[in-house]
Amino acid sequence: MITKEIKQKILKALEVSRSNFAGSDSKFAVSLGIASSQYSRTKNGELDRVISDAQWMSIARKIGVNLNDTTEWKTANTPVFQFITTQLEACQAGSLSAMLCDMSDIGKSYSAKHYAATHKGVV
Incomplete structure (x- = not known):
């Protein structure tokens, strides 16, 4: 079971990812592997029983959300x-x-x- 805190963390990262996406909300939802109605509902704060736990995990991986307590990578200008x-x-x-x-x-x-x-x- 994914906690509400983790879902909110993923949702926050989704907002950042969406701001870099040039297409519509519908196309953004398709890029995540969910229906546009699911994206709309979660974007409006409805987190329970809209998207399965497996889909939450898949979305987190696609947008690079760190779900454990390990240190996040820092980008070095090499x-x-x-x-x-x-x-x-x-x-x-x-x-x-x-x-x-x-x-x-x-x-x-x-x-x-x-x-x-x-x-x-x-x-």
Whole structure:
């Protein structure tokens, strides 16, 4: 059973995620894997028996909500982070897609996820 506090934490993160989403509420709901009516009801504060616990967990994973008490990652402005961000900005500005390949464990995925979470219209 997911507590009300955890649901509220996910809902707060949903508000931030929604502000970076360029489409409608309906399209945002679809991107989360729920119906638009479910999103509307939860957005208005109705948390009980609208979305299943499994769906809450899925949404939390999709938007990167830390559900346990571990320390959250801090973003460091490393050369890799700067390079990935610059590449993604160029792709977004030119409506391009690209594949980023490099050594493992240098921060490519984290940088891309951070970029998507902090920029509008990024999938």
